[in-house]
Amino acid sequence: MAGSKKSKERKEQFTTSSGITVKRVYDFSCALTTKTFEQKLGEPGMYPFTRGVQSTLYRGRLWTMRQYAGFGDAKQTNARFRYLLEQGQTGLSTAFDLPTQIGYDCDHPFAQGEVGKVGVSISSLEDMETLFDQIPLDRVSTSMTINAPASVLLAMYIVVGEKQGVSIEKLSGTIQNDILKEYVARGTYIYPPEPSMRLITDIFAFCANHAPNFNTISISGYHIREAGSTAVQEVAFTLANARAYVDAALAAGLAIDDFAPRLSFFFNAHNHFFEEIAKFRAARRIWASLMRDEYQAQNAKSWQLRFHTQTGGSTLTAQQPDNNIVRVTLQALAAVLGGTQSLHTNSRDEALALPTEESARIALRTQQIIAHESGVADTVDPLGGSYFIEALTDDIEQQSLTYMKGIQEMGGAVRAIEQGYMQREIQTAAYETQLKIEHKEDIVVGVNAFTTTSDKEPILHKIDPHLEIEARDRIAQVRSKRDADKVTQALNKLRQAAIGQDNLMPYIISAVREYTTLGEICNVLREVFGEYTPQQF
Amino acid sequence: MNRPIRVLVAKPGLDGHDRGALIVAQGLRDAGMEVVYTGLRQTVEQIVHAAIQEDVDCIGLSSLSGAHMALFPAVVNELKKQGVHDILVIGGGVIPPDDVRQLKSLGIAEVFTPGSTITDMAQFIRLHVKEKKWTGDFEPPTKVDHIGIAVNDMKSAIEFYEGLLGFSIVHDEQIEDQQVHAVFIQVGELHIELLESTSDNGPIARYISTKGPGIHHIAYRVTDIEDWLIRARQAEYRLIDEAPRNGGQHKRIAFLHPKGTQGVLTEFCEVIQSDS
DSSP, X not given: OOOSOOOOOSSSOOBOTTOOBOOSOOOGGGGOOSSXXXXXXXXXXXXXXXXXXXXXXXXTSOOEEOOXXXXXXXXXXXXXXXXXXXXXXXXXEEOBOHHHHTTOOTTXXXXXXXXXXXXXXXOSHXXXXXXXXXXXXTTOEEEEOOOTTHHHHHHHHHHHHHHHTOOGGGOEEEEOOOOHHIIIIIOOOOSOHHHHHXXXXXXXXXXXXXXXXXXXXXXXXXXXXXXXXXXXXXXXXXXXXXXXXXXXXXXXXXXHHHHGGGEEEEEEEOSOHHHHHHHHHHHHHHHHHIIIIISOOOSHHHHOOOEEEEEOGGGOOSSSTTHHHHHHHHHHHHHHHTTOSEEEOOOTTTTTSSOOHHHHHHHHHHHHHHHHTSOGGGSSSTTXXXXXXXXXXXXXXXXXXXXXXXXXXXXXXXXXXXXXXXXXXXHHHHHHXXXXXXXXXXXXXXXXXXXXXXXXXXXXXXXXXXXXXXXXXXXXXXXXXXXXXXXXXXXHXXXXXXXXXXXXXXXXXXXXXXXXXXXXXXXXXXXXXXXXXXXXX | OOOOOEEEEEXXXXXXXXXXXXXXXXXXXXXXXXXXXXXXXXOHHHHHHHHHHTTOSXXXXXXXXXOHHHHHHHHHHHHHHTTOOSOEEEEEESOOHHHHXXXXXXXXXXXXXXXXXXXXXXHHHHHHHHHHTOOSOOXXXXXXXXXXXXXXXXXXHHIIIIIISOOEXXXXXXXXXXXXXXXXXXXXXXXXXXXXXSSTXXXXXXXXXXXXXXXXXXXXXXXXXXXXXXXXXXXXXXXXXXXXXXXXXXXXXXXXXXXXXXXXEEEXXXXXXXXX
């Protein structure tokens, strides 16, 4: 297979994470296929968007530097938000703690030990008011990593906006709202798939009418990749999930061009530099063709795959943590060369704890250096036309389409997930990666090679243990101050609506306004919808 | 009593990150253990109940959500409350060094953070499950497996053992991490292991520079190497290897420090029973 000259090489075979064989050298013959250059690439900002969704890309406006942050209580996170905005960050991204993400108030028994740990604890509108205190919601865009209870947090955000005097159509931001990947890879599900899909399409419909600047979903490959998938699986499973949402919305009677322009995506930037760049380009091309040709969307905005990127958390090492700054830099560069719309760079200490303020600042500075010093943002798709990048883009596209076809034949993403198909595929890939590291076929610097014995221990972020108690006191106060009858009424109306067919968003907004808690709202929906229990595969 | 080690891999609390738990479960299965995985969102009571029901030897707790300080010790306490004292509890996840130390003082036997290998975990579990159930019974070593001899010059050593004495070489290998070239000579039932350093400051080079060439260690063949490490440790002999390591030639080995053994470096050596 190799050329005639067989000089000795470091490895028998060079492959990417997806098992794509990397050749010694690429030339024009690798980029020759039946499609023409125009069909495959086109101009930036034009179908099929391989080169990017905007014609000017970062020459117009740099990507949004959006660092995921949240810990402790709303007051602490509000302070971190304001710090990040002062440091030049251009959008907010909210991390919620696990009780919030699973729809439990901070005083629920299951919340014990988890309050404020992986994100901020939000139980009622009052917490949300504190979270965005002195942050004008008409001037920032806010991304919220919230899925199963997305409608409740969106409702809280809308009501906080109202109280600030910002009307709903001026709000901009994103809710993650991607339940399918929770079943596959992330684990913060509440309800079974069917009612979950209804909650999601209710949000699509509500926002199409009232919140035109809100991204109603961020369909996420990030967590699929973190769970151990390959780059190809990341693209294929994410886009298969995306199809399922589109199908659900169409089945609920929405018109494709009414909701498709507000679909957004979220990918990982992992280690294999070129494969990652090609991955972003391939994902754009697949989506464009799917939306235009298969779903017959007419609005060009419906064809555009806009995405957020986060550098790969699972690539960070607990050993020699400063090395992570370098990993993050390379991954962030891949995301930028791949044309991301927004970016989160991980902090060096995240394999050990939540980041300290200093680590978070270095991570943000990394983006700023790429943006302002490297020159890579000055032209669109600078690697377009590279023999290697184009060949890899083609390979990833082809392999992803094959996977997606298989999932369609199983009856779509929801069925594939219920059968454990995606979970098994990811698990197999994750285990193979682990074995390669243990056998030193894959080198991880500082872990299975180039180790040192005496790492000095970094200073790490600590969560105040009293916080959980204070949060419980606060929610008790909220419950005692509010009008209990109005809360009961709001919950009864919500229950009736959930049993029926109405769009649930207005009922949830009404309930939130009365300081009905997150847990109370989710409990009513649990009663009506039931809870998801995964099979063990 | 010779059933495989049984392990419960458990996810306490609300954390949904199960990549590590799933990999560990599969890896320990491949290492010959029986593994039950609880799935996500288990309460402390559910985990302890499952451990007792499944009659496991070890519980492996995984949390990446920062709730480990609340949840891991709670499992240890609940086991005590249920009167269970012979189940080993270990943990893993994104856990800062300070917390690791505290958890260990609260009865979590070991904490495996990112970068840990399944091989190390399996090794640890084998050794410590044994120790938990250790009765003090033992079988004496069956024989001298080999005698290690440090040599300055492999060529003349071979000339002596093969040329003059007429023994045959049965194995020849470079052990890179020990910076040593080892040649095994068959002498009746036992082997002589000739050891030549491949670098100026490897362990054998250092040995020769202080003591000169000559007998370096004696290795005893044992049927169960973990038993011997536990027995030696409990009798307060100093161990060079806290856990057995691979010695090549289908053997697992571990050394005792010569300080406690009248100056003789002593090795335990177990032949791995190939089961396939």
